[in-house]
Amino acid sequence: MACAIRYSATWISAVADPVIREALLSALGKILEAQFILSTREQLKPFECDGLSVYKALPMVAVLPGTVKEVQAIIRLCHQMKVPLVTRGAGTGLSAGAKPDPEGLLLVLTRLSSILEINSATQTARLQPGVRNLAISEAVKQHGLFYAPDPSSQIACSIGGNIAENAGGVHCLKYGLTIHNVLQVSGFTMAGDPVTIGNGGLDNAGLNLLPLIIGSEGMLMVVTEIMVKLLPLPSQVEVILAAFDSIEKAGQAVSNIIAQGVIPGGLEMMDNNAIRAAEDYAHAGYPRDAAAILLIEIDGSAVNVSEQLQSTRQVLQDSGVTSVKIAKTDTEKALFWKGRKSAFPAVGRLSPDYYCMDGTIPRKSLAEVLGYIHTLSEQYGFAVANVFHAGDGNLHPLILFDANQPGQLESVESMGAKILEKCIEVGGTITGEHGVGLEKIRQMPMQFSDDEISQFHSIKAALDPDNLLNPGKNIPLLKHCQEYRALAKNLQPNQLLIQHEPTA
């Protein structure tokens, strides 16, 4: 997966204690074959960042275990030596969640990539964490089933990473997020003790811990096995491409479609910048002159689909649509979606770098927030391409910039922070699916009070008392919260929000 941002080659130089490093390496040698222990700069370089490459660091060591037993032994060792541990899936995360800890071990789970079981009777699959998201639906297709959450990164991202981020996708509007499609996760506590959450039935024993683990960004446990729920493939699918001459009308159409009482399988929106980029890249047949397009997928039984198709067309007409195209063939349907799913890399070609935001807002505020982003774009002088999960109100403004121009990255981050604050102001959240990681840690105090942040810290301490799992991510230290709030209040365009790590 292409990195979202090309940035000057900076990393935090390894600050690891050489004695600890040697001891760790020698103990690891007893657990793993040497080829799966990476410790030189060249070996570690490919693992220095996830999809958000502004944040990078070389870990003290990276390991690629091939069995769950090895994973357990590695965790136990880290626990015993009090070495921080960062788990990594495919590294497509967009919030620096998998950024290595320079004093820690990076546990790369891509070799654990087996589909352990497909059970068509219970409509479930048991998976190792390194299984790619798309590989699940591909493998179960022969049983007439699919795995619903489909992030746009699905060809590359892993189910383990999806669990950690509670990943969403185009079909989550109707079929739910990762949390709604997982029955059980197993793995290890930071002490290396096996733990299983959920079961093969639909209800949990004891506290409902699945939502605590799903979306916990690798902070609470290491997941080594997942049981997902599969759904029957819909017998009919139609994809509508609707074009509008204004973003506001498209935004209103989204609300109108949901309000009619029918939930489409997918409801995505792209603005003109995104349309042109995607069209140039994927030749999907998008109207290049439209101010915005909606991609609407309607699925179900034949009767159901034709009924919905009709009512949706009517709603689109009433909302001032300028043109409606319904994909005629499977190839055309796939093409319509290809344009959407490749929108990030397509936009990536427009400018040296882009910054991807992930705020989520109530649908009714779409037009207002998009208007605000447009104003910021003019104020800051950065073009923005909008491509997002409109039905869920999950925005992905992509801010185009050039990180090699001094000050641009900081300026973009300041603009991004303003967008997130606006999302909170209208009753939304700073992140819908990409997670907080390191990237949005400064916005957490805008959304949560000190007491709430303290509660998060006590949850973390309850499950990982030594703070060894992915330390420093997701939840800001209380002592920084006031500072972040104060900074945000006085923020002006081009004023530095943070200082980036110095070049090594």
Place this chain on the structure above:
Amino acid sequence: MQDNAHILQDQVQQAITEQQALCIQGGNSKAFYGFAVQADLLDTSGHSGIIEYEPTELVLRARAGTPLIEINSALKQHQQMLACEPPCFSQSATLGGAVAAGLSGPSRPYRASIQDSVLGCTILNGQAQILGFGGKVMKNVAGYDVSRLMAGSLGCLGVILDVTLKVIPSARAEKSFVFTIEPGNSPAFINDLRKRGLPVSATCQLCAQLMVRFSAGNTEIAELENRLKEHYSFIEWRESQDHQFWEQLREHDHPFFDQASTLWRLSLPADADIYGLADKPEDVLSEWGGSLHWLKTTKSADEIFNHASVNNGQATLFRYPAAQQPATIFQPLAPALEQWHKSLKAAFDPLGIFNPGKMYTQD
């Protein structure tokens, strides 16, 4: 319609000062569920009212003490509903109690569970702090998902003050059919119905009778019978005219639940056996496509928990005679998980004020 949050907060603060445990109670409709709690009452029923309901956003926020019937009727006016059809068990049932009990109704596998529908909540933790988590948008991954953790926590972590839920449009039409089919063959049959795109929204098996509810648009439901004829000529089936059935099932007003002084609830994978635990087949009623079972049995708790555990599921002693305080009610937890339960309880409620012993005797 009243905001009592600060009164409740004062009561919790006082309990902290006096080191006095509290038994949280909404409508007292589900007090039978879990272990009995001996503590001062904290009554949330006065903290009531719908705070925000935006039909076009499919979002409803209400205080914990709001009666479920009030919520259901507000939703009905806009042809909307709670996706999981939570049981009330009494007219007095409140939203807070429904979320804390974490029980979902007949539509759970096909629509959503109660925790699936939770978007956000405000709670009072064991330090008498008022905290808000989640929100009112469909997707939200900022911080740990405490709101959904509250669902099913039986008041052991904190007092739920208000909840924001995702609601769904009600189906425009509905019909139920009774199929004659042996329980062992039902899960595959239900899968087959769904693979054909038939809009299953609930199932109930009792002996060789499988009742299936279908919910969808008018045309689809009108054509349902023809589609069933087309595909299922080989089994016996007929339309059911029992329009109260699903409500009776959900509320345990169905005759199966009569005289069940001891009732087990097992959540198992749909391919797991249940009849081995029953003295006779009519002592089992199954919902959720064969993955939720209600069981009357003379088997020992150990045997039942063991069966659930071997089959990767879980069992709960759902109802028991009032005079008897059983040793175990909920599925015993594996050691690491039990430790997590204890430390999470301490993270939310360090003094052990809320519902002590409600879920596990030693919590």
